[in-house]
Each structure stands twice: as structure tokens, then as C-alpha cells.
Amino acid sequence: RKEVEQDPGPFNVPEGATVAFNCTYSNSASQSFFWYRQDCRKEPKLLMSVYSSGNEDGRFTAQLNRASQYISLLIRDSKLSDSATYLCVVRPNQAGTALIFGKGTTLSVSS
Amino acid sequence: DVKVTQSSRYLVKRTGEKVFLECVQDMDHENMFWYRQDPGLGLRLIYFSYDVKMKEKGDIPEGYSVSREKKERFSLILESASTNQTSMYLCASSLGGVTDTQYFGPGTRLTVL
Numbered sequence: 638r639k640e641v642e643q644d645p646g647p648f649n650v651p652e653g654a655t656v657a658f659n660c661t662y663s664n665s666a667s668q669s670f671f672w673y674r675q676d677c678r679k680e681p682k683l684l685m686s687v688y689s690s691g692n693e694d695g696r697f698t699a700q701l702n703r704a705s706q707y708i709s710l711l712i713r714d715s716k717l718s719d720s721a722t723y724l725c726v727v728r729p730n731q732a733g734t735a736l737i738f739g740k741g742t743t744l745s746v747s748s
Numbered sequence: 749d750v751k752v753t754q755s756s757r758y759l760v761k762r763t764g765e766k767v768f769l770e771c772v773q774d775m776d777h778e779n780m781f782w783y784r785q786d787p788g789l790g791l792r793l794i795y796f797s798y799d800v801k802m803k804e805k806g807d808i809p810e811g812y813s814v815s816r817e818k819k820e821r822f823s824l825i826l827e828s829a830s831t832n833q834t835s836m837y838l839c840a841s842s843l844g845g846v847t848d849t850q851y852f853g854p855g856t857r858l859t860v861l
Contacts, residue, residue, distance in 0.1 A: 680855055
């Protein structure tokens with residue numbers, strides 16, 4: 638089983654749509670969780686951390702389900718500028734320093 | 749703002765050449781990382797370092813070595829470049845700790861002919 642799995646997409650949605658991405662991770666001891674965004678031909682950048690209680694940042698909502706080892710990202714009212722690849726990222730444990738990246742889910746928002 | 753810089757955006761080398769990729773961060777971060785990114789394979793960790801002169805192998809260290817003589821600088825070395833090392837190389841740094849957000853450089857697109 639791969640350590641971090643994502644649906645690669647692409648997800649093609651119209652402006653204003655709500656879209657959800659899912660991610661599963663294999664290591665139940667994982668401690669920290671993140672969503673990164675990567676624009677075409679650019680480097681990945683942190684979008685948001687994911688907390689156990691769930692967290693929201695404007696149009697973006699992240700949720701964590703430790704029992705199911707599942708992370709989600711919800712984007713409401715999609716904008717053209719949301720078009721990018723979204724990477725699910727897991728930190729395996731507190732002692733380690735290397736993050737594990739999923740392969741990413743590609744989103745294309747059209748007018 | 750954290751700034752991670754890489755020495756080249758684009759690089760073309762020949763098979764068998766020794767290649768140096770340099771990465772510098774300006775935020776006094778403890779940890780530094782080298783990844784390569786290929787279509788369909790995502791980001792794969794080559795090496796990382798959590799302190800000066802310390803290094804750890806990542807998932808795909810074969811054919812690569814690294815050097816960290818100063819805290820702010822982490823170099824990736826291809827001892828004898830091969831065509832299957834054509835890729836996008838991304839450097840990252842992080843402060844460490846539970847949140848451990850990684851900040852990436854702009855990447856070096858290396859082509860080995």
C-alpha cells in the first residue's frame with residue numbers, strides 16, 4: 638500500500654463549483670498533515686495545515702479522520718486561479734523530519 | 749519571508765559529467781531536502797540533512813551524493829550524470845518541529861543528453 642494516496646484527477650469544474658479532494662495515508666502513527674498547492678512549472682507551496690478538529694481558511698476547508706486515516710480538502714466557490722495541483726502531505730512521526738508527499742490531484746477551473 | 753534559492757533554473761549536461769546543484773536558504777533552518785519530481789511519480793526524496801555535515805538517505809539516493817558544509821547551503825551532486833537523471837530538482841528547507849512546514853526553492857530543470 639502506498640504511503641499517501643490521492644486521486645490524480647484531473648478534476649474539471651466550472652467557476653463557482655464546490656470540489657472535494659480526498660487522500661488516504663497508511664501510517665497510523667502519522668502526526669502532522671498538510672495540503673500544498675503547486676502551480677504549473679512552479680514549486681509547491683503550503684496551502685494549509687490540517688488539524689484534528691478540522692480547519693477553515695476562507696473558501697478552503699480541511700478535515701482529518703484519524704480512525705479512517707483520511708484527509709480531505711474542500712474548495713467552495715471555485716475560482717479560475719484555483720487551477721493547480723494539490724498535494725496531500727503527511728509527517729510520519731515526531732522524531733522524523735522528512736515529509737511524505739502524495740502525487741497530487743490536478744484541478745482545472747474553467748469559465 | 750523564507751527564501752530558498754537554487755543556483756540554476758535550467759541546466760543541460762552531457763552523460764558522464766559531474767553536476768552540482770546548489771541550494772541556499774536564508775532563514776537559519778535546521779533541515780534541508782533534495783527532491784526530484786517526474787510526471788506521474790510525484791515528489792521523491794533523494795537526501796536530506798538535519799544539521800551541518802549530517803545527511804540521511806531518502807527514497808532514491810542511488811547516483812547522488814550531497815554536501816552540507818554550512819547551515820544555509822545544501823548541495824546535490826550527480827557524480828556521473830545519466831539520461832535517467834533528467835528531471836526537475838527541488839530543494840526545500842524547514843525549521844523542524846511538529847508543524848515542520850517545508851519551503852521550496854523554484855527548482856532546477858536538468859536535462860542530461
